[in-house]
Amino acid sequence: MKRDIYKQLVSWKQSSSRKPLVLKGARQVGKKQLRLFIEDKTDFHSIPISFHTELIDFLKIYYFVGGMPEAVGQYVEGKDLNKVRNIQDEILSAYTIDFSKYTTKTEAIRLANIWASIPGQLAKENKRFTFGRINKNALAREYNESIQWLVDAGLVKKVNNIKTAKLSLSGYQDNKFKLYLLDIGLLGAMIRVPQKAIIEGKNLEW
Numbered sequence: 001m002k003r004d005i006y007k008q009l010v011s012w013k014q015s016s017s018r019k020p021l022v023l024k025g026a027r028q029v030g031k032k033q034l035r036l037f038i039e040d041k042t043d044f045h046s047i048p049i050s051f052h053t054e055l056i057d058f059l060k061i062y063y064f065v066g067g068m069p070e071a072v073g074q075y076v077e078g079k080d081l082n083k084v085r086n087i088q089d090e091i092l093s094a095y096t097i098d099f100s101k102y103t104t105k106t107e108a109i110r111l112a113n114i115w116a117s118i119p120g121q122l123a124k125e126n127k128r129f130t131f132g133r134i135n136k137n138a139l140a141r142e143y144n145e146s147i148q149w150l151v152d153a154g155l156v157k158k159v160n161n162i163k164t165a166k167l168s169l170s171g172y173q174d175n176k177f178k179l180y181l182l183d184i185g186l187l188g189a190m191i192r193v194p195q196k197a198i199i200e201g202k203n204l205e206w
Helices: 004-014 032-040 049-065 069-078 081-102 105-123 140-152 184-190 195-199
Strands: 156-162 173-181
Touching (some): 049 069, 049 081, 049 184, 081 105, 081 184, 081 195
């Protein structure tokens, strides 16, 4: 689905001087003051209550839509969250197909198993990615290359634990790590979080 808005979003993403993107288009919905406030804010002081509620509403929309260009484009065009979810499902399906298309059968199975395990891994309080959650017989040496494939493809972010919070952080990291999906909207689609739970929910820690 190649629309003008998709091309504009790609151009925006590639621009080194891009400004923050407000999904609903602050100019069009009478939110000029809110947009200007976000663009000009340079500190972490409290946000005026007049803006706080609206920003929370925008944050909930972001939690559902995420940042994939086609999903954002669909939302900007029609505000139809069902269509947004359909696009997210199509993207997830395309990724699974790519596992088989660009790797061997054995590697594709490993990639799919890692990919499917990420939501469950993130839901646990464990401070590390646990290979046993992929399957009980999984060994790190069998899956490390597959994880790197996902990292190199830009589908996941690998974040290592650190032993102490000192600079430079890379000098204090250990072998423990967690994997994070590239997009929060896709994560919601993977675990089938309903739009009502996010958009109308009062607790953002879903």
